[in-house]
Amino acid sequence: MPRYVSDDEPLEDKTAALTLKNKRTERLKRKNITRQQKRDAIVNLTKLPTELILESLKHLRPRDVLGFSCVNRRFHSLVTANAKVIGDALIKRRYSILAQCFPTPKLLSAVEAPIQALLIDPGRQSQRSIHNRSYQHIQSPDARQLCTCLTCILTWNNLGLILDFAHWQPHLDTGIPIPLVPRGQTAPWNLELVARNARMTRKAVENPLYHAAILALHLDSTVRAIRRHSKNRGNKRVHVDMTESDAKAETDGFLEKNGPPSLEFPYQRDEYYMLEAYLPNRWWRKVEGRWIYTIAGQHERDLELVQRFTKR
Numbered sequence: 586m587p588r589y590v591s592d593d594e595p596l597e598d599k600t601a602a603l604t605l606k607n608k609r610t611e612r613l614k615r616k617n618i619t620r621q622q623k624r625d626a627i628v629n630l631t632k633l634p635t636e637l638i639l640e641s642l643k644h645l646r647p648r649d650v651l652g653f654s655c656v657n658r659r660f661h662s663l664v665t666a667n668a669k670v671i672g673d674a675l676i677k678r679r680y681s682i683l684a685q686c687f688p689t690p691k692l693l694s695a696v697e698a699p700i701q702a703l704l705i706d707p708g709r710q711s712q713r714s715i716h717n718r719s720y721q722h723i724q725s726p727d728a729r730q731l732c733t734c735l736t737c738i739l740t741w742n743n744l745g746l747i748l749d750f751a752h753w754q755p756h757l758d759t760g761i762p763i764p765l766v767p768r769g770q771t772a773p774w775n776l777e778l779v780a781r782n783a784r785m786t787r788k789a790v791e792n793p794l795y796h797a798a799i800l801a802l803h804l805d806s807t808v809r810a811i812r813r814h815s816k817n818r819g820n821k822r823v824h825v826d827m828t829e830s831d832a833k834a835e836t837d838g839f840l841e842k843n844g845p846p847s848l849e850f851p852y853q854r855d856e857y858y859m860l861e862a863y864l865p866n867r868w869w870r871k872v873e874g875r876w877i878y879t880i881a882g883q884h885e886r887d888l889e890l891v892q893r894f895t896k897r
């Protein structure tokens with residue numbers, strides 16, 4: 586019989602994929618379903634609500650929080666928007682003693698306008714540069730951005746010192762001498778280092794998360810320095826009392842105990858070799874058996890002095 590297609594009937598494509606149904610495909614299907622169920626059951630950070638993430642971040646170390654903020658855009662904006670809440674919580678939980686020894690300097694914009702004018706007065710600034718020597722290991726604060734009362738300069742220098750001291754910890758641990766920059770000279774590596782530290786300090790002035798990060802570095806340096814000095818049998822002075830569990834706690838709680846006071850600011854890197862626990866702005870009140878922290882209110886008193894000095 587000849588086969589032909591009638592003109593009235595349009596061609597209809599009835600081909601379809603064959604439904605594969607055998608033991609193997611069934612098994613594969615079941616496997617895929619359980620695999621997906623397992624995936625869904627994993628508590629993924631990205632699936633958590635913001636409030637829960639925020640609560641978890643308060644338990645981490647500052648550098649872990651900063652690392653977390655680099656994961657994706659959502660985490661970055663979450664950390665940026667809540668930097669103050671997170672930073673304050675970290676400081677309260679881990680570095681409440683260090684925060685009293687190392688507060689941040691005040692912004693110039695936070696000072697009343699008439700006093701601002703007195704602070705940035707060229708006469709006062711040139712006087713200041715005569716009386717306060719600049720350091721090789723710390724960049725001076727920018728008087729156009731920060732309060733340059735005596736207290737704020739000291740607090741700025743202390744934060745810069747933390748960052749510089751932290752930078753040289755590997756040298757101090759391994760006994761490699763810290764490179765010297767001859768007096769009156771500059772070295773590109775040193776300018777770069779102190780400029781980087783100044784940028785970090787400047788961030789900390791407005792962002793408690795960076796302040797917490799600096800304090801964390803100092804806790805680490807302090808623990809390392811105490812370990813180094815307690816091994817040094819030739820060094821007979823009083824050491825800071827630190828147990829292994831104190832060191833592992835990664836909080837500054839053990840610095841509450843009585844220990845040697847920090848009377849002098851380390852003016853140069855040479856002093857790092859003997860520096861154990863630099864904890865300025867406090868003294869031990871024997872009768873009460875506790876440290877008294879002295880810096881609160883000092884900035885306000887200094888501003889009064891600046892005003893009184895000008896009136897004279």
Ligand SMILES: [Zn+2]
Binds near residue numbers: 732733736737738
């Ligand atoms: Zn000040």
